[in-house]
Amino acid sequence: MSDIVPAIGGALVKTGSVIVGAVRFGIVVAQLTAASATMAGLSHQVRSTFKYVEDCAASVDRLSDTAxxxxxxxxTVGEHRDAATVMRSCKDDAEAMATECEEMSSIFHTTADEHIADYGSVADAANNMPDGIDMADREFYSNR
Structure with a gap:
C-alpha cells in the first residue's frame, strides 16, 4: 500500500503543476488585457477632463468680456483673462499624456497577443494532455 501513495502524490504534483501553469498563463493574459483597457480609459478620461477645462476657460473669457x-x-478683467490663459496652457501636456496612455494601451494589448501567440498553444496542450501522458517539466518551456 505504501507504494501507491508516492505514485498518487507524484501524479497530483504533476497535475497541480499543469493547473498552476495554465492559471498563471490566464492571469497574465487577463492582467495585460485589463491594463490595456485601463490605459485606453485613462486616455479618454484625460481628453474629457481637458475638454471640461477648455469649456471653463471659454466661460472665464466670456465673464472677462462681460466684466x-x-x-x-x-x-480684475486682466486676472480673469490670465486665468483662462493658464487653463489653456496645459493643453499640450494633457494631449501628450493622453497620447502616451493610448500608446501604453496598445503596447499592453500587443504584449497580450504576443504572449498568447508564444504560449497559448503550450497552455492549450497542458490543459488537454491525454491521461497517462505526463507534461514535461516547466523548465523545458522556459527557454522558448
Missing part, C-alpha cells in the same frame, strides 16, 4: 463691458477695473 470689461461693465467697466470693471482692468486688473
Amino acid at each position: 470689461a463691458s461693465l467697466n470693471v477695473d482692468p486688473l
